[in-house]
Amino acid sequence: MLTYIIRRILYAVPIVIGVNVLTAVLFFYVNTPDDMARKTLGEKNVTPAAIENWKRDHGYNLPTFLNAKETGVSTVTQTIFFQKSVPLLWFDFGRSDRNNIDIGGEIKKRMWASLAVSIPMFLIGILIDLTFAMILAYYRGTYLDIWGVVLAVIMMSVSTLFYIIGGQFVLGKVLKMFPVSGYDTGLYSVKFVILPVIIGIIGGIGVGVRFYRTVFLEEINKDYIRTARAKGLSEARVLFKHALKNAMIPVLTNVVVSIPFLFYGSLIMETFFAIPGLGNFTIDAIQSQDFAIVRSMVYLGSILYIIGLILTDISYTLVDPRVRFE
Amino acid sequence: MSTPVIQVKDLKTYFQTPKGVAKAVDGVSFEIPKGGTFALVGESGCGKSVTALSLIQLVPEPAGYIAGGEILLNGRDIAGLTEREKRAIRGNKISMIFQEPMTSLNPVFTIGDQIMETIRLHQRKTSAEARTLAMEMFGKVGLPNPESLINEYPHRLSGGMRQRVMIAIALSCKPDLLIADEPTTALDVTIQDQIIELIREVKESTGTAILLITHNLALVYRNAGTVGVMYAGKIVELTATKNLFRNPMHPYTVKLLRSIPGGEKRGKALDTISGTVPPATSYPAGCHFSGRCPREMEGCASVYPELTERAAGHTVACHLHDPEFMAGGNSKPLRHEPDALPPLTAPYAEREVLLDVRALKTHYPVRKGLFKKITGFVKAVDGIDLTVRKGATLALVGESGCGKTTAGKSIIQLIRPTAGEILFKGSDLARMDERTIKPFRSLIQIIFQDPYSSLNPRLMIKDTIEEGIKVLKPGLGKAERERKITEVLDRVGLTPDMMYRYPHEFSGGQRQRIGIARALAVDPEFIVCDEAVSALDVSVQAQILNLLKSIQRDFGLSFLFITHDLSVVEYIADEVAVMYDGKIVERNSTVEIFSNPVHDYTKKLLAAIPKIDEELVKLWKLPGK
Numbered sequence: 001m002l003t004y005i006i007r008r009i010l011y012a013v014p015i016v017i018g019v020n021v022l023t024a025v026l027f028f029y030v031n032t033p034d035d036m037a038r039k040t041l042g043e044k045n046v047t048p049a050a051i052e053n054w055k056r057d058h059g060y061n062l063p064t065f066l067n068a069k070e071t072g073v074s075t076v077t078q079t080i081f082f083q084k085s086v087p088l089l090w091f092d093f094g095r096s097d098r099n100n101i102d103i104g105g106e107i108k109k110r111m112w113a114s115l116a117v118s119i120p121m122f123l124i125g126i127l128i129d130l131t132f133a134m135i136l137a138y139y140r141g142t143y144l145d146i147w148g149v150v151l152a153v154i155m156m157s158v159s160t161l162f163y164i165i166g167g168q169f170v171l172g173k174v175l176k177m178f179p180v181s182g183y184d185t186g187l188y189s190v191k192f193v194i195l196p197v198i199i200g201i202i203g204g205i206g207v208g209v210r211f212y213r214t215v216f217l218e219e220i221n222k223d224y225i226r227t228a229r230a231k232g233l234s235e236a237r238v239l240f241k242h243a244l245k246n247a248m249i250p251v252l253t254n255v256v257v258s259i260p261f262l263f264y265g266s267l268i269m270e271t272f273f274a275i276p277g278l279g280n281f282t283i284d285a286i287q288s289q290d291f292a293i294v295r296s297m298v299y300l301g302s303i304l305y306i307i308g309l310i311l312t313d314i315s316y317t318l319v320d321p322r323v324r325f326e
Numbered sequence: 327m328s329t330p331v332i333q334v335k336d337l338k339t340y341f342q343t344p345k346g347v348a349k350a351v352d353g354v355s356f357e358i359p360k361g362g363t364f365a366l367v368g369e370s371g372c373g374k375s376v377t378a379l380s381l382i383q384l385v386p387e388p389a390g391y392i393a394g395g396e397i398l399l400n401g402r403d404i405a406g407l408t409e410r411e412k413r414a415i416r417g418n419k420i421s422m423i424f425q426e427p428m429t430s431l432n433p434v435f436t437i438g439d440q441i442m443e444t445i446r447l448h449q450r451k452t453s454a455e456a457r458t459l460a461m462e463m464f465g466k467v468g469l470p471n472p473e474s475l476i477n478e479y480p481h482r483l484s485g486g487m488r489q490r491v492m493i494a495i496a497l498s499c500k501p502d503l504l505i506a507d508e509p510t511t512a513l514d515v516t517i518q519d520q521i522i523e524l525i526r527e528v529k530e531s532t533g534t535a536i537l538l539i540t541h542n543l544a545l546v547y548r549n550a551g552t553v554g555v556m557y558a559g560k561i562v563e564l565t566a567t568k569n570l571f572r573n574p575m576h577p578y579t580v581k582l583l584r585s586i587p588g589g590e591k592r593g594k595a596l597d598t599i600s601g602t603v604p605p606a607t608s609y610p611a612g613c614h615f616s617g618r619c620p621r622e623m624e625g626c627a628s629v630y631p632e633l634t635e636r637a638a639g640h641t642v643a644c645h646l647h648d649p650e651f652m653a654g655g656n657s658k659p660l661r662h663e664p665d666a667l668p669p670l671t672a673p674y675a676e677r678e679v680l681l682d683v684r685a686l687k688t689h690y691p692v693r694k695g696l697f698k699k700i701t702g703f704v705k706a707v708d709g710i711d712l713t714v715r716k717g718a719t720l721a722l723v724g725e726s727g728c729g730k731t732t733a734g735k736s737i738i739q740l741i742r743p744t745a746g747e748i749l750f751k752g753s754d755l756a757r758m759d760e761r762t763i764k765p766f767r768s769l770i771q772i773i774f775q776d777p778y779s780s781l782n783p784r785l786m787i788k789d790t791i792e793e794g795i796k797v798l799k800p801g802l803g804k805a806e807r808e809r810k811i812t813e814v815l816d817r818v819g820l821t822p823d824m825m826y827r828y829p830h831e832f833s834g835g836q837r838q839r840i841g842i843a844r845a846l847a848v849d850p851e852f853i854v855c856d857e858a859v860s861a862l863d864v865s866v867q868a869q870i871l872n873l874l875k876s877i878q879r880d881f882g883l884s885f886l887f888i889t890h891d892l893s894v895v896e897y898i899a900d901e902v903a904v905m906y907d908g909k910i911v912e913r914n915s916t917v918e919i920f921s922n923p924v925h926d927y928t929k930k931l932l933a934a935i936p937k938i939d940e941e942l943v944k945l946w947k948l949p950g951k
Contacts, residue, residue, distance in 0.1 A: 003695065141388055141389075142388075222429065223424060223426050223429040223430045224429060224430055224431055224432040224433070226384070226424065226430070227424065227430045227431065227432070227492070227495075228432065229384055229416070230382055230384060230416055230417060230421065230422045231416065231417035231421075231443065231444045231447065231495070232413040232414065232415070232416035232417035232418055232444070232447055232448065233413070233417075233443070233447065234413060242432050242435075245432075245434045245435070246432070246433065246434055319434070320433070320434065321433065321434060321479040321481065322433055322479070322481045
């Protein structure tokens, strides 16, 4: 087991380095520091001297990957890539281009707001989706099942924006049950979090229920389910004991990979509800053309995805006895 | 006489389908006494398994339902019970084992959990007592080390061991009736023999009645007391096993029996049944076998022949045995197939060597540890020598895991062998690269086992066949390719218009014909048949074997027949090589192998095949003049 995890993490090392290089190419080569300076200083009426000043102030006045003017190790270290991108490997995100704030510190501060919304949304959401999916699978082929699937398809076809705006209007403005948007610190945040959580869950129900129902139905037609029935077990026992544990295997792939992203929050939800989380942070950075923050968040997203994949592989070995570690 | 354990009276199980009501079981009656074995035989889709599921009250709802009849368990009708009462019977009074031991156990629970679940459901036992009983049952079914096995997951067990676990679960509550639905079909021949022996022991020691469902007639001959031959939802012949095999009376039974391959039929065509089982939504009004019957008469399709006793203890549903019907005006023959089978011999004069395999080795590396270092090799094929002669068939036999499929794939270079020579017409295929081997690819073809998964479902038959011609015969133009496809489809007994259809529109037998057509389309000289007839019903298998024999005769083809089915080998092969653990343990002509096996393993294999006595085979004649 331990060897397996170590090997899995070792496999991730070259991928992380590759992601780092690709991010650098995207942000320093495709989109050069000159472009960044121009976008920040205004496209028109900008003098070459102003661009050079901006680049020097923000540390972009070096060659991208190789510095021919230097000798020895410095040819590699005195570059934008080494100064700006390589430190990401040990999560040193540097400072933002615009307000010179510490990006790492900001991420640490803001992720709690993201988690306050995403964790309850994730956990309660899965529980509700699984429950509805099991009910539909139990009553498969009946009108309840058919109309349940129709409803799920309708719900997944409606845009998330509709749920957000509709929810804010009905539950927030008309019924005055929750504040429409905003955030507070500590326990005071609870009343601000409830509305986005409810809306997030409703928005995801269609896709979730439909997917989990399909997974359950696939398991229900397996041979071992027939064996379980032939033993004289009740349908509920067959479904909740024998089918559920097997259905967890495909469910896990879908779910575990997204766990690290809970830190990241949701771009749209956080913007609409004015939650000061990482999603909001990213959107603001995009709007203000702060490439240092955007680059950090893109890189962080890739890293979280890689962690998600590793966690998925490890969780397989826990639920499926057929997966071996060798 | 005491009450039979189970009495089935006029059972009807129907399914609601978009095409109308499918009468899967359409009025079936039989009974099984305590300690008796009743066998239901027939082709796939005849309603055997649905009958079994009806008895254990597991017809798939809501589409399927019991439309009529009675099922009496120890004299008590169980069809009308509540779901709760039915559950108390399932797994307790009536239990069932299935065809697929590999998938019939839940992969995420230990086998101990799975047997104890049944025990605690039906018996008042503490978990410690259930555990003791579980281990006792494992011991009874011949599983080694019950104490450690009880904590194992199913994937750690072989197919034969899993079937033993299934039997242990089924017997743990001492059922009155054990339903065995094709219990050995998916297993190796020696394991089959052990499982059948185990079921027999159980029956003798406990008096459990057994319903055996199988298409293997030799198995029935060896094990069942009474047989019901089922065809299209009805039992068409019902009698003691010895009567059935001595004097089969229904034309369907005779046809079925004569389609079994075996040594005594070498050089002759196997008997086949034309057409397919009619769909359960549209049976003929009269005899369901009308339309396929070799001795059909004018009234057969309209008048239903009732199941009637026509000889002592021998009931049959056929007008040919009804003196009244035969005297009437409906008995004018519509069809009269000759009784004698046509000869089908491949010319065996040319004996020059086509393929010579010398010291072939295919090893797979085993990797372990943090850095996946190679720690050893699986010697799948470990130095085998084979010779295939022109126009002849060499059978490579052995149990699963012995390396025979790897050997076949290595010979045709689908897998690169580790060492050895493969001399095809004098050239060594093992030394060639992708470019130099290309001219040989069209001469060497393969036909796979599973006709369902080996055709691409998204490609029309024409495209599947044409793909091979395009690659291997690039000189041919579009019109020539199409002519070739028409020609090969016609040769394998399909019509040319079928080339525009997709695989799902064909039956298993037809798909295997398509597989043969695909191989034939590039003018091969040598075909590897990897378990090519193993997945087919015996009647369909006979058609495909006849087809293979006739194309061998017409094109002078050589076959390497990879199989575990020895009765097929005895029928079709000229020479046999027996493989065990990556090595060839015995090589000889078929006649020699079957009459004087030398190696112990060969002897063991031969002893394990259930056989029907040869003198009986000669008695199987179609009824009527």
